[in-house]
Structure formats: C-alpha cells, structure tokens
Amino acid sequence: MNSFDSPNTENQFWMKYFSETQESSLDEEIERLSLEHLTAQSISSPTSENELQELFDFQEVPEEARSLNDFVHQIENCLIPHTINTGSPYFIGHMTSQLPSFTRSLSKLMTTLNQNQVKLETAKSTTFLERQILGMLHHSFYGEKSSFYKEQLFHHHNALGVITSGGTIANATALQLARDHSLAHYGDVAQQGLTKILAQANIERCVVICSSLAHYSIKKVLGMLGLGQDNLLVIPIDQKQQINTQILLQRIQECQTNNWHIVAIVALAGSTECGSYDDLATIADIAQQYNIHLHLDAAWGGPVIFSEKYKHLLSHVEQVDSITIDGHKQLYSPMGLGIVLFKNPTLAQTIRVSANYIIRQDSFDLGKNSLEGSRPAMAVYLQAILQLFGKQGLGELLEKNISTAKKLASYIDTSTDFELLTSPQANIFLYRYIPYHLRAQPLINQSDKKYIDQINIKLQETQKKQGQGFVSRTKFSLAGNSSIIALRVVIANPLTSFKHCLQVLEEQRKIVNEIITKRNPRS
Ligand SMILES: *Cc1c(COP(=O)(O)O)cnc(C)c1O
Numbered sequence: 001m002n003s004f005d006s007p008n009t010e011n012q013f014w015m016k017y018f019s020e021t022q023e024s025s026l027d028e029e030i031e032r033l034s035l036e037h038l039t040a041q042s043i044s045s046p047t048s049e050n051e052l053q054e055l056f057d058f059q060e061v062p063e064e065a066r067s068l069n070d071f072v073h074q075i076e077n078c079l080i081p082h083t084i085n086t087g088s089p090y091f092i093g094h095m096t097s098q099l100p101s102f103t104r105s106l107s108k109l110m111t112t113l114n115q116n117q118v119k120l121e122t123a124k125s126t127t128f129l130e131r132q133i134l135g136m137l138h139h140s141f142y143g144e145k146s147s148f149y150k151e152q153l154f155h156h157h158n159a160l161g162v163i164t165s166g167g168t169i170a171n172a173t174a175l176q177l178a179r180d181h182s183l184a185h186y187g188d189v190a191q192q193g194l195t196k197i198l199a200q201a202n203i204e205r206c207v208v209i210c211s212s213l214a215h216y217s218i219k220k221v222l223g224m225l226g227l228g229q230d231n232l233l234v235i236p237i238d239q240k241q242q243i244n245t246q247i248l249l250q251r252i253q254e255c256q257t258n259n260w261h262i263v264a265i266v267a268l269a270g271s272t273e274c275g276s277y278d279d280l281a282t283i284a285d286i287a288q289q290y291n292i293h294l295h296l297d298a299a300w301g302g303p304v305i306f307s308e309k310y311k312h313l314l315s316h317v318e319q320v321d322s323i324t325i326d327g328h329k330q331l332y333s334p335m336g337l338g339i340v341l342f343k344n345p346t347l348a349q350t351i352r353v354s355a356n357y358i359i360r361q362d363s364f365d366l367g368k369n370s371l372e373g374s375r376p377a378m379a380v381y382l383q384a385i386l387q388l389f390g391k392q393g394l395g396e397l398l399e400k401n402i403s404t405a406k407k408l409a410s411y412i413d414t415s416t417d418f419e420l421l422t423s424p425q426a427n428i429f430l431y432r433y434i435p436y437h438l439r440a441q442p443l444i445n446q447s448d449k450k451y452i453d454q455i456n457i458k459l460q461e462t463q464k465k466q467g468q469g470f471v472s473r474t475k476f477s478l479a480g481n482s483s484i485i486a487l488r489v490v491i492a493n494p495l496t497s498f499k500h501c502l503q504v505l506e507e508q509r510k511i512v513n514e515i516i517t518k519r520n521p522r523s
Contacts, residue, residue, distance in 0.1 A: 037080055040085050042088075043084060043467045043469070044084050045082050055082075092470065093473075094472055095272075095300060097494075098495055099332055103332070113377070117379075118374050119363070128364070129380065131153055132153070133379045133386070134160045134341070135152075135153045138160040140306070141302075162366075163375075164339070165336050167299030167324050169372060171218060172371060175221050176371070177350050177351050178321070179225055181347055182262075183261070184350065190351070193226075194206070198261075203260070205261070206231060207261070207262055208222060209233045209264070210233075211244075211267075213272070213273055214266055214268065215272050215297060218232065233251055243278045243279070248265070252286065252292070265287050265295070267294060268301075269296055269297070269301040269317070270304075270428070273428075273476060274424075275427060280316040287320075287321075293321045294319070294320045294322075298325050299338070300329050300330065301426060304398055307398045310426065321344070322343065323340065325339045348369045351371075352368050352369055400494060401493075402426050404427070405424045418431050418434070418505070422476075430474070430476055430489075431486065432452065435516060452485075459511055460487060462515070463508060
C-alpha cells in the first residue's frame with residue numbers, strides 16, 4: 001500500500017455528501033424554500049418562546065444518520081417559519097434588512113471556494129482583493145494621494161485596516177491598537193501585560209472616553225482588553241444627541257490632573273439608538289491638542305460618505321485615527337462583515353503577531369494584524385456592492401432611506417397622538433405614543449410618566465407578536481432628563497416606502513386603542 005492510499009471509503013454512505021451529484025436536488029429544494037421566505041408577508045410566526053424551547057428541546061446527536069429528506073423537512077417546518085423576515089418592508093426597527101439579490105448567489109460561490117483569509121497559502125487572490133478593498137474604503141474616508149496607496153496597499157508590515165466579523169471586533173481591534181500604541185513609550189503591553197506597564201509608568205488609571213450613546217460593544221471591549229468597564233468615562237449628550245464637547249474637555253483635563261492615562265476617545269457617526277453624528281471637528285481638535293487616539297465608531301453611519309448630500313455629517317473624518325464600519329449594515333453585505341481602517345497604516349504594526357509555522361513576518365498573510373484567525377473572504381461582498389452600486393448608487397440608496405425617515409419623523413411630529421423624541425440626522429429616530437388625556441399637558445407627574453412608558457411597552461410587544469409591522473424599543477434619556485421608553489425607527493430597507501411606514505403606525509394606533517379600551521372600559 002502506497003502511503004498516499006487512503007482506506008477504502010467508497011462504500012460509505014457519507015461519501016456521497018462529498019460529491020457533486022447529490023447537491024442539485026437539494027439546491028432546488030433550498031431555492032424553493034428561499035423564494036417562499038422572500039415573498040412571505042408576515043415578519044414572524046406567532047410561535048412563543050416557550051413553544052420554541054419545546055421545538056428545540058434537548059436531543060442527543062443521532063446515532064444513525066437521518067435522510068436528507070427528513071433534514072429538509074425539518075428546515076422547512078421548524079426553522080424557516082420561525083425566523084424573522086428581516087427583509088420585510090414593514091420591519092423598520094433594526095439595522096438588519098433586505099439584501100441585494102446578488103449576495104445570495106455570491107454566498108454559494110464563497111462556500112464553493114472556501115478560502116481562509118488567515119494566510120496566503122489558503123487565500124491567494126482574495127488576500128489581494130481584501131487589500132484592494134481596504135484601499136478603496138481608506139481612500140473614501142481619508143482621501144490620501146495615489147502615491148500613498150501605491151506605497152501602502154501591499155506593504156508587508158503596514159495595513160490600511162483589517163476586515164473583521166463585525167463592528168464589535170473592529171472596535172476591539174481599534175482600541176487594542178490605541179491601548180498598545182498609547183503606552184508603547186513605557187513598554188510592550190501585548191508582551192509584558194498591562195499591570196507591569198502601568199506600574200512601570202506609575203499610571204494609576206487607564207481610561208477610554210465615550211458618550212452615553214456609545215454602543216455596548218465598547219464596554220465589552222474594555223473588559224476584554226483588561227482595561228475594565230469601570231474605566232469607561234461616559235460623557236453626557238447635549239440637545240442634539242451629540243457628545244457634550246465642553247464636558248469632554250473638562251473630563252480630559254481632570255484625567256491629566258489625576259495622572260490618568262487616556263487610551264482613546266470614541267466618537268460616534270450614527271449612534272445605534274438615534275442615529276446621531278458627533279461633532280467631529282471639535283472632537284478632532286481636542287484629541288489633537290491632547291494627543292489622544294480618536295476612534296470613530298461609524299459601524300452604522302459610515303456609508304454616508306458616499307452621499308454628496310449627507311457626507312457633511314462626516315466632515316473632518318480624515319482627522320480621526322481609526323474608523324469602524326459595518327459591512328453588514330449599510331453596505332448590504334450578509335452578516336459577518338466589519339471593517340476597521342487606520343489613518344496611519346504603520347500603526348497596524350502595534351498589533352502584529354506572527355507565528356513561524358503559519359503567519360510569516362514578511363508575508364502578505366492577513367492573519368498578522370487580525371484578532372481573528374480563520375475567516376471567510378467577505379471582501380468579495382464588498383467588491384460586489386462597491387462595483388455594482390458605485391458611489392452614486394450607494395449614495396442614492398442612503399438618501400432614499402434618510403428621506404423616508406425624515407418624512408416619517410415630520411409626520412409624527414405634526415400628529416397629535418405620537419410624539420417625536422429625536423429628530424433624525426439621518427435614518428434612525430425615536431418617538432412614542434401619548435395617550436389622549438395626557439396630550440398637551442405641560443406638567444406630567446410621575447405616575448403619568450409611568451403610564452406612558454407602560455403603554456409604549458405594551459404597544460411594541462403586541463405589534464411584535466402580531467408579526468405584521470415592527471419597530472424596536474429602547475430606554476432613552478434626553479439630555480439631562482430621566483429615562484423614558486421610546487420606540488425606535490430604523491429605515492434600512494430600500495423596499496420600505498413612506499406608505500409602508502404609515503401602515504406600521506396605523507397598526508400601532510389600532511393596538512393602542514384596544515389596550516386603552518381594555519384598561520378603561522368606560523372611557
Ligand atoms: C452595530 C454597531 C456596533 C456593533 O457591530 P456588530 O457588527 O453588531 O458587532 C458597534 N457600534 C455601533 C455604533 C453599531 O451600530
């Protein structure tokens with residue numbers, strides 16, 4: 001027997017799953033189910049969480065293989081009907097929406113190719129594609145000269161950015177870089193550990209500064225990086241839902257007085273809660289003055305850079321040190337794509353790790369700068385969207401969604417039963433329902449406030465259960481006030497028109513009438 005000969009497995013049933021012939025019939029079935037799902041009317045089934053627990057109750061791994069038919073039935077009956085129809089035009093409460101149809105075909109290609117971006121030996125062309133895409137995005141935000149990109153695009157040691165599985169890991173990468181770079185003067189944090197470096201530097205406390213609207217991923221990252229969530233200095237927002245830059249400045253000065261080390265300031269471009277964009281011009285000046293790393297979390301709102309009409313929201317973006325953008329939000333890629341860009345590509349060296357057996361120092365291996373190891377060639381989706389839409393298409397798509405959001409917000413603002421809570425800078429805003437007897441009342445007492453909150457919670461939950469329309473719900477405190485329950489609109493789906501939005505509100509009016517009549521049967 002030759003050492004390359006393998007044991008005879010030709011007769012084993014599972015070998016059929018590694019041949020192509022089996023696939024086509026499954027393909028047809030999956031395509032049928034996919035089309036059914038895409039044309040579904042409701043957002044979800046009325047199935048309760050308890051029922052789902054029963055449906056997915058504990059089971060052992062089956063001893064014997066089940067048939068492909070059984071498996072497809074299971075998907076058809078137990079899985080798909082109880083998913084969320086995120087592509088519904090009435091689903092206007094989250095950042096997940098309808099994808100362009102070409103992403104479905106590409107996902108099949110991606111699986112067929114099964115490249116692993118960790119190193120060149122498992123991802124050849126896609127390694128270079130990823131660098132090219134990072135260059136395109138870097139240029140869109142930082143607009144450096146072409147000589148810069150000639151030098152940096154395929155630089156062995158530098159990186160214009162890193163592609164990640166999402167915004168959380170993109171933020172983690174940026175803050176890791178900021179932590180290590182800002183302390184590099186005292187030693188190598190990644191090597192020696194934070195405790196030792198801080199002791200050596202005689203630093204008592206190490207902080208990250210962000211606004212009260214920062215995404216909770218920043219908290220997670222502080223925990224993960226050993227900085228500690230207690231060391232997140234949270235700055236309140238002002239009337240425009242932007243970080244209060246006066247208080248920001250004061251806190252920075254306090255840090256200096258106390259000899260606290262500031263790892264980074266995190267600014268927001270498109271806050272998750274209400275879509276607000278921080279005042280980058282002022283923040284960038286402050287960061288520069290105090291020599292602090294400025295990270296921009298533009299996971300949601302970054303793509304407005306492609307809109308001539310709204311790119312002013314990102315003015316001075318070229319001054320920030322790093323930017324997070326999510327591919328799977330407003331760049332319409334399937335789940336699992338984030339991007340972090342570095343203004344200065346040499347900074348990426350701070351987070352470089354190599355391993356002799358796999359990631360070589362002087363290689364193009366993307367794994368060098370990446371927190372994640374094995375990962376898919378998600379840049380393929382970015383290539384598709386950037387090429388098939390172009391700046392113009394992406395800009396128009398964003399403008400359409402922003403215009404729908406603004407129209408809906410002004411409708412709510414002029415309505416008598418709903419109250420607009422935040423006016424949209426782009427395509428996210430907050431509002432709530434106000435019961436009839438509490439309208440036009442300047443002073444509302446504590447129990448009335450509680451009543452309004454309860455009505456809005458019940459309203460949102462009932463609508464979700466009915467599965468026709470959907471907005472999300474949050475607890476929000478307007479500058480300086482105690483928090484209230486707010487309904488949240490996110491217009492992300494290009495198929496959502498103003499009319500769809502009105503239908504969602506109409507359904508809410510009906511629900512709320514029923515709730516109130518039930519509570520006060522005689523009124
Ligand atoms: C969505 C979001 C994140 C987190 O991104 P994930 O892709 O969910 O990990 C971070 N920041 C902001 C502002 C976001 O909107």
